[in-house]
Amino acid sequence: MPVYVVGHKSPDTDSVTAAIAYAELMKAKGEDYIPCIQGKPNPETETVLKRFGAAVPESLTDATGKKIALVDHSDLAQAPDNLSQGEVVAIVDHHKIGDVTTNNPIFFWAMPVGCTGTVLKVLYDLEGVAIKPNVAGMMMAAILSDTVNFKSPTCTDADKKAVAELKAISGVTDTDALFMEMLKAKSAVEGVPAMELLDRDYKDFDMKGKKVGVGQLELATLDQVASMRDDLYKAMQEKKAGGRHTVLLMLTDVVKEGTDLMVASDEPALIEGAFNAKLQGNSMWIEGMMSRKKQTIPNLQKAFGL
Ligand code: MG
Ligand code: MG
Ligand code: MG
Numbered sequence: 001m002p003v004y005v006v007g008h009k010s011p012d013t014d015s016v017t018a019a020i021a022y023a024e025l026m027k028a029k030g031e032d033y034i035p036c037i038q039g040k041p042n043p044e045t046e047t048v049l050k051r052f053g054a055a056v057p058e059s060l061t062d063a064t065g066k067k068i069a070l071v072d073h074s075d076l077a078q079a080p081d082n083l084s085q086g087e088v089v090a091i092v093d094h095h096k097i098g099d100v101t102t103n104n105p106i107f108f109w110a111m112p113v114g115c116t117g118t119v120l121k122v123l124y125d126l127e128g129v130a131i132k133p134n135v136a137g138m139m140m141a142a143i144l145s146d147t148v149n150f151k152s153p154t155c156t157d158a159d160k161k162a163v164a165e166l167k168a169i170s171g172v173t174d175t176d177a178l179f180m181e182m183l184k185a186k187s188a189v190e191g192v193p194a195m196e197l198l199d200r201d202y203k204d205f206d207m208k209g210k211k212v213g214v215g216q217l218e219l220a221t222l223d224q225v226a227s228m229r230d231d232l233y234k235a236m237q238e239k240k241a242g243g244r245h246t247v248l249l250m251l252t253d254v255v256k257e258g259t260d261l262m263v264a265s266d267e268p269a270l271i272e273g274a275f276n277a278k279l280q281g282n283s284m285w286i287e288g289m290m291s292r293k294k295q296t297i298p299n300l301q302k303a304f305g306l
Contacts, residue, residue, distance in 0.1 A: 002032040003089055005069040006060050007116075008078035009038045010202045013045045013145045013182070017138035018071040018116035019057055021131075022092055025120065026069075028129045033069065036060035038080060042200050044186035048141040051181070052134040052170075069107075072116045074098035077204045094119050094146075095293060099206075114159040115146035121162040137170035141178060145186075148218065148254055149179040152290045183254065187219045194231035198239065198249060205297065207304035210245035214300075216292050218252045222260055225251055229262070233282050236264040246271060251283070252290055259289035261296075274303035 005023045007015020019035040026033035035057040041049060049056060060066075063079070063086030070079060070091045075098030080086075088100060090107040094116050111119045117139035124131050131139070143163050147155035150163075163175060172178055189197055202215040215236075219225065225232065232249060240247040246265035253259070262283045263271050277284040289295050 001067055002034050003067040003069050004034050004036045004060050004063075005071060005090075006036040006038060006080060007071050008073035008075075008203070010199055011037050011039055011041060011045065012072075012201055013042075013048050014116050014142040015072040016041055016045050016057065017048065017142045018092065018120060020054060021117065021120045021135050021139050022069065022071055022090075022123075024132065024135050025124055025127065025129055029127065034058065042186065043188060044145060044182045047182055047185040048138055048145075051178075052137040052141070054134060054138060070100065074100045074110075075203075075205070076100055077206065092116060092119055092123065111158070113156045114152060114154040115143040115162075117142035117146070117166075118156075118159045118162040121166060122158070131166070131169055133170050136166040137172055140166035140170055140172065140175065141182060144175060144179045145182055148290055149176065151254070151257060152294070154291045154294045183218065183220060187217070187224060189217070189219075189224055189228065194228060194235040195238065197225075197228070198232060198235045198247075203292070204244070205300070207245070207300060208306055210304065211243060212300060212304075213239060213244050213247045214250065214292055214296055215248070216250040216252060218254050220253075220255060222251055222253050229283075233262060233264065236262060240264045248296070250289070250292060250296060254290075257290060258285060258287045259296075260285050261289070270303055271300075274299045 005019040007019050016037050023033040023035040037057045038061050041056055062081045064082045066086040068086050068088050074091050074093055088102050093110045094113050140163050143159050147159050198215045204213045236247040249262040251260040260283050265271050275286050277286055
């Protein structure tokens with residue numbers, strides 16, 4: 001019976017390329033692992049897959065009756081549906097440990113680094129398995145994406161070391177150029193429906209029984225969404241109406257290194273308190289905020305009393 005390797009919902013480049021890279025590693029060890037994706041690749045991921053000649057992995061959204069390896073998450077809310085009707089056999093991740101539980105011992109490999117691609121690089125080295133050049137290129141692209149070209153506070157020395165080594169394996173000469181190519185693809189917002197933009201990089205979290213959703217758009221400049229703010233806010237309210245206490249959208253200016261945080265919440269004052277900022281209309285600028293995982297979520301958890 002094969003093991004299906006899958007990243008989180010609203011898949012980002014790391015969750016897709018990590019599924020591919022981990023499946024490749026296990027195949028090299030003679031195991032039957034199949035990379036999967038929950039849903040469709042985002043424009044950045046499409047660019048990366050095309051650039052390194054990889055096919056879009058097969059879709060998997062329901063775990064019923066399947067053996068599953070989770071990459072880039074361990075939260076039930078982000079995992080395939082009916083996970084308890086399947087069997088999780090491995091988790092490879094770089095986030096806080098989530099709420100997935102298992103009945104049997106599993107392979108659990110997590111490190112506090114900027115990207116699952118970095119965790120996998122360490123794992124490949126440990127297993128003594130050579131990384132194929134195109135797989136190395138995809139792992140490297142994921143690290144550049146997750147660490148925002150090393151600018152995110154989530155970036156560690158291990159991520160920089162992994163990129164240097166993967167660069168040599170992949171034969172890519174200019175990682176800045178690769179990052180800009182990815183940023184261009186990911187920040188192309190014109191003509192895209194607001195709900196699709198909100199969903200592009202979106203995660204739900206449980207905050208003491210309250211459902212809180214956080215989306216993020218990484219932009220070269222906030223001007224890119226200036227004319228779409230009303231529509232984005234409407235999409236946030238629509239999502240919030242689906243049983244959520246709060247929906248946030250991080251409009252992250254990658255060049256200025258800060259985030260304009262759009263807020264739709266039952267308790268806006270709680271969100272203001274979480275970030276020590278004041279809403280102007282339905283958003284507030286937070287200098288230096290780049291990372292949902294390391295900045296937005298921990299502040300929210302504190303504010304919600306977790
Ligand atoms: Mg991810
Ligand atoms: Mg990641
Ligand atoms: Mg990300």
